[in-house]
Amino acid sequence: MTYKRHVDRLPIIPTSAKEHNVTCHYCIVGCGYKAYTWPINQQGGVAATANKLGVDLGQQQPAETAAWYAPSMYNIVRQDGQDVHLVIKPDPDCVVNSGLGSIRGARMAENHTSLQRGTQLSRLTTPMVWRYGSMQPTDWDDALDLVARVTAAVIDEQGEDGLFVSMFDHGGSAGGYENTWGTGKLYFGAMKVKNVRIHNRPAYNSEVHATRDMGVGELNNCYEDAELADTIVAVGTNPLETQTNYFLNHWVPNLRGTSLDKKRRELPGEPVEPGRIVVVDPRRTLTVAACETEAGKDRVLHLAIEPGTDLVLFNALLTYIADKGWIDRDFIAASTVPAAQGAALMSRPGGGGPGAPDPLTDFAAAVAANRTTIEEAARITGLKPEDIVKAAQWIAEPKAGGRRRRTMIGYEKGIIWGNDNYRTNGAIVNLALATGNVGRPGGGVVRLGGHQEGYSRPSDAHVGRPAAYVDKLLIEGRGGVHHVWACDHYKTTLNAMKFKQVYKRRTDMVKDAMNTVPWGDRQAMVDAIMTAIRQGGLFSVDVDIVPTQIGQASHVWLPAAIAGEMNLTSMNGERRMRLTERYMDPPGSALPDCLIAARLAKAMERVLRERGKTAYADQFEGFDWTTEEDAFLDGYHKHEKGGEHVTYARLRAMGTNGFQEPATGVQDGRIVGTRRLYTDGRFSTKDGKARFMITPWRGLQAAGKAEQKARFAFLINNGRTNMVWQNAFMDQYSEFVMDRMPYPFIEMNPDDMKELGVAAGDLVEIHNDVGSTQAIAQPTPSAKRRQTFMLFAYPTGVQGNVINGGVNELVIPNYKQTWADIRKLAAAPEAARRLSFKSPEYRT
Amino acid sequence: MKGCDLMVEVGRRRFLGGLGVAAAGAAASAATAPQAGAAPAPALVEYPSHHLANLSQLKTDEPLAVAYPDKDAPGVLIKLGTRVPGGAGPDGDVVGYSTVCPHKGFPLAYLKEDRTLNCPGHYGRYDCEKGGQQIWGHATQNLAQYALRVDAKGDIWAEGVDELLYGRLNNVL
Numbered sequence A: 001m002t003y004k005r006h007v008d009r010l011p012i013i014p015t016s017a018k019e020h021n022v023t024c025h026y027c028i029v030g031c032g033y034k035a036y037t038w039p040i041n042q043q044g045g046v047a048a049t050a051n052k053l054g055v056d057l058g059q060q061q062p063a064e065t066a067a068w069y070a071p072s073m074y075n076i077v078r079q080d081g082q083d084v085h086l087v088i089k090p091d092p093d094c095v096v097n098s099g100l101g102s103i104r105g106a107r108m109a110e111n112h113t114s115l116q117r118g119t120q121l122s123r124l125t126t127p128m129v130w131r132y133g134s135m136q137p138t139d140w141d142d143a144l145d146l147v148a149r150v151t152a153a154v155i156d157e158q159g160e161d162g163l164f165v166s167m168f169d170h171g172g173s174a175g176g177y178e179n180t181w182g183t184g185k186l187y188f189g190a191m192k193v194k195n196v197r198i199h200n201r202p203a204y205n206s207e208v209h210a211t212r213d214m215g216v217g218e219l220n221n222c223y224e225d226a227e228l229a230d231t232i233v234a235v236g237t238n239p240l241e242t243q244t245n246y247f248l249n250h251w252v253p254n255l256r257g258t259s260l261d262k263k264r265r266e267l268p269g270e271p272v273e274p275g276r277i278v279v280v281d282p283r284r285t286l287t288v289a290a291c292e293t294e295a296g297k298d299r300v301l302h303l304a305i306e307p308g309t310d311l312v313l314f315n316a317l318l319t320y321i322a323d324k325g326w327i328d329r330d331f332i333a334a335s336t337v338p339a340a341q342g343a344a345l346m347s348r349p350g351g352g353g354p355g356a357p358d359p360l361t362d363f364a365a366a367v368a369a370n371r372t373t374i375e376e377a378a379r380i381t382g383l384k385p386e387d388i389v390k391a392a393q394w395i396a397e398p399k400a401g402g403r404r405r406r407t408m409i410g411y412e413k414g415i416i417w418g419n420d421n422y423r424t425n426g427a428i429v430n431l432a433l434a435t436g437n438v439g440r441p442g443g444g445v446v447r448l449g450g451h452q453e454g455y456s457r458p459s460d461a462h463v464g465r466p467a468a469y470v471d472k473l474l475i476e477g478r479g480g481v482h483h484v485w486a487c488d489h490y491k492t493t494l495n496a497m498k499f500k501q502v503y504k505r506r507t508d509m510v511k512d513a514m515n516t517v518p519w520g521d522r523q524a525m526v527d528a529i530m531t532a533i534r535q536g537g538l539f540s541v542d543v544d545i546v547p548t549q550i551g552q553a554s555h556v557w558l559p560a561a562i563a564g565e566m567n568l569t570s571m572n573g574e575r576r577m578r579l580t581e582r583y584m585d586p587p588g589s590a591l592p593d594c595l596i597a598a599r600l601a602k603a604m605e606r607v608l609r610e611r612g613k614t615a616y617a618d619q620f621e622g623f624d625w626t627t628e629e630d631a632f633l634d635g636y637h638k639h640e641k642g643g644e645h646v647t648y649a650r651l652r653a654m655g656t657n658g659f660q661e662p663a664t665g666v667q668d669g670r671i672v673g674t675r676r677l678y679t680d681g682r683f684s685t686k687d688g689k690a691r692f693m694i695t696p697w698r699g700l701q702a703a704g705k706a707e708q709k710a711r712f713a714f715l716i717n718n719g720r721t722n723m724v725w726q727n728a729f730m731d732q733y734s735e736f737v738m739d740r741m742p743y744p745f746i747e748m749n750p751d752d753m754k755e756l757g758v759a760a761g762d763l764v765e766i767h768n769d770v771g772s773t774q775a776i777a778q779p780t781p782s783a784k785r786r787q788t789f790m791l792f793a794y795p796t797g798v799q800g801n802v803i804n805g806g807v808n809e810l811v812i813p814n815y816k817q818t819w820a821d822i823r824k825l826a827a828a829p830e831a832a833r834r835l836s837f838k839s840p841e842y843r844t
Numbered sequence B: 001m002k003g004c005d006l007m008v009e010v011g012r013r014r015f016l017g018g019l020g021v022a023a024a025g026a027a028a029s030a031a032t033a034p035q036a037g038a039a040p041a042p043a044l045v046e047y048p049s050h051h052l053a054n055l056s057q058l059k060t061d062e063p064l065a066v067a068y069p070d071k072d073a074p075g076v077l078i079k080l081g082t083r084v085p086g087g088a089g090p091d092g093d094v095v096g097y098s099t100v101c102p103h104k105g106f107p108l109a110y111l112k113e114d115r116t117l118n119c120p121g122h123y124g125r126y127d128c129e130k131g132g133q134q135i136w137g138h139a140t141q142n143l144a145q146y147a148l149r150v151d152a153k154g155d156i157w158a159e160g161v162d163e164l165l166y167g168r169l170n171n172v173l
């Protein structure tokens, strides 16, 4: 039987309940929620005057009511040491989501630790250390003392390059401005750590270098632009499942035509009609199906492109549009570099070497260099020539009266983790600049985002470009100590099988050494660890909220807090910054990451002074924070653009709508923000002029991809699904999720399944030259033959095992272009027999 | 496309249609302050036993509109023709579900072709052959299914629901 909660009533929120601002801590959209808490021995009443919702709960509430919450939105948690009821429900007054919750965010309450209700009991509650052959509890001072001593000893012998760091750089849960600043100040301020990487890639680098190099910050529009656009272009993204409420609350109204009034209001005197959409994706995603439902098939153009060839499509679109003259000449003249300067940019020294950017230039030079005919593009992309022309028309053909068409382009992991990231990103931005679609209503060329953002750190310039390929260095035996902050390489890296083999071997060496010494003899312990490190061992410290897969190899676990257990600020995909207020206690002695970093800094300072390294120890001063707000004031408030206007008190007053960064001032106590970037036509370059990029096609760019494609039968495309947040770090402990998703799925064409003798739900092995993994087969009639799609980063079948180590010149991984063979492992396991294998696609 | 706005209206009318009708067996929720001397409330919500239909009224794959536990809570009875988990009746093939989507409360429509209930609001789909498992959607629970009893005369009785119904904080109002 499918999972049911058998909850047939819930406590009612009393009028006296406390109300807290919450921004969903999962995806980039950052939906507004409110948390209500009240004492365990109280409840509201049915009468409208007796409950916080202000309605008569003795009656059935209508569709879209704000006066209902699901069992997943309820829990019993600790607040200031007391048990309290907690309800976290979507906020109807937040402009981001207008009261919509998603299958991820609307489970926030249930995804908190509750001793009383047995949810998320695997959260780490106390520091744990490798002692007597397993992980055992200790206190913060003891754990941090060992970490500091080993770290200092490694730095002594190997310099700071012996310290490897993996750390999140995002907002939302486990991230946020407080925590990026705390960790950043430690590793980029007190130290200058170079061997550092981010949670989802093997280096410390931007996912979107190209657009930044061109002077166009990647989050440059606002969510309302999706309501105003004549055409939306979605490239390598599946927003219904990965930016859910952005799609539902802002794209759908445009496709349905219900944003026409807004268009008339905001774009007076301009011909308007319901929006059209071009979706570039090899796969018929649920987004495509939903767009067809809303807009009708004739207003949706799905370009089911040959995987990895997006660059060619965008070069061809630029060529066609330029030849037709459907460009914004005034914008190009006023806001992009002139021809004379373009030539100089192209010939600057250093072009072409590893890590050197492709040439930036002016419009005419880019069009000349990128010239691609429709026929050529059709041949390489597998698309119909007439469909490419249609896309060009929808994107740029002037509207009635010669008015410029407003086109918003959104792209995400299909491009970011796709073939030739840098150039492809550049080719997309070229098109937006040529058509004047940046900084204007209904425009924008934006990444759609994964996590929320929340980055505030001292300069990372010392990391260099290209940045160190950290996972490769670890495989090669480099480094002596590894600090891991909310990253799980075992699930979210490429070449994962090899990485795990080596990482386990190296950390086991240290474990074996630790087993030979009594815990209480600190000096002997450090000596034993250092001996193992000299022989190739690695000491691993894992800061996380739950036991992770990489944590199985670690020697120290430090328990961290998440949003709501601490005050935490982030911004969403339209730069909307909010404060999630602390509404409950972290489990046990877990701490916000920023305060863990501060305590580690202090431990380092103490140990270094003991060792007589006074000058070095001095660098670790400035961590006297007692709250996360201290870290916020030291970091964002002091260092970020407009940060001086932003305080917790002001954010609290601005509720779930917050303001859009950067802040430009304060009016009547309210922070004034920036709805769109670049409205003045000045871009993020020294001279304010945006650059075009030369983006020639060079086939499959990353090492080993073309060979893999030739050798193995199936494309193993990969990505996320609606139900699961990120690598399931919390969802793996959710009965609701694990009942539905016990193993990762792999979508396969039914004829391919027949050929392999595989039935729905059967476990299959995906194997190639770099590794193997497993999934259950999901028959998918819309899947092309030999093109599969597998859930990424899932704990019970890690897709990264079969992704080779190939990266681009800036060490951006190419997860999407992966090929492998598939064979049946076993008939459907018991947990899969309960599952529905019917098509997820909505039909009428 | 006005389709969805119309569905909202339909949804509202369906909900409002039954308002004001006293629901059989409605239990008062506990008041804020317990009254001295009041009888202790039972731990479980007490569901009414309602006669929904007779087996003879059901044709395979033709959903019959019903309501449970009261008139404001629309649902369906479906004879699937194959034995399924939670299926009632001599063939174990009769199931009953709420037809209010647990995501946002829009009315679900039955798609015969693959025996699913589908939501026009935000594209949610529920599998009638798998206990109302959400095939795909935004709801944080699977679809509420009725506990059914079929007596010797073939009368079908609903006697419970396994999930909280959308739009009510107590399944029995």
Ligand code: SF4
Pocket: A024, A025, A026, A027, A028, A029, A030, A031, A097, A100, A101, A102, A103, A104, A105, A106, A243, A244, A245, A246
């Ligand atoms: S769409 Fe994203 S931000 Fe909104 S509720 Fe869902 S997971 Fe949270």
